[in-house]
Amino acid sequence: MLAADRETYAEEVVNRLQNVDKVFKASEQWREDKLLPLPAQMFRMGAERARKRSKGLSYALLSLWPINKQNAPRTEAEKRGLQAVIDRPEQPFYGEEELAGVRYVTAVYPDRAVSQACVGCHNAHADSPRKDFQVGQVMGAVVVRVARR
Numbered sequence: 001m002l003a004a005d006r007e008t009y010a011e012e013v014v015n016r017l018q019n020v021d022k023v024f025k026a027s028e029q030w031r032e033d034k035l036l037p038l039p040a041q042m043f044r045m046g047a048e049r050a051r052k053r054s055k056g057l058s059y060a061l062l063s064l065w066p067i068n069k070q071n072a073p074r075t076e077a078e079k080r081g082l083q084a085v086i087d088r089p090e091q092p093f094y095g096e097e098e099l100a101g102v103r104y105v106t107a108v109y110p111d112r113a114v115s116q117a118c119v120g121c122h123n124a125h126a127d128s129p130r131k132d133f134q135v136g137q138v139m140g141a142v143v144v145r146v147a148r149r
Helices: 002-020 039-053 076-087 116-124
Strands: 057-062 093-099 102-112 138-147
Touching (some): 002 039, 002 102, 002 116, 002 138, 039 057, 076 093
Antiparallel strands (some): 057 138, 093 102, 102 138
């Protein structure tokens, strides 16, 4: 469901309003510029709100090629999971890990470039470590972590 919300925002809001209707653009400085937040920013805002409301559950959008370094994998499970869904995008990755003394089940689901807005932004961004994305390719992953009780 998280991926579906992200894909819908990317396609139906950002791509439509920026690339099709040419009404608004998305911007990293969306507040200052009074524009749309980027899909990754929108996802992060939702993840931060969810983390405040729910102990033991978190999610994030991560990539092996992040524009914003805070979206890079930090744990071994995240790194293994990202590589696994890049290698086999039809198969989610599931693992377990312990963080700060708490055991978690970690699930990693591929995040694909769903529109030209995704690939255009990533391929053109000055800080992007990868400039050859195509629509449909895995750009990263949605990582969901649930504490074991």
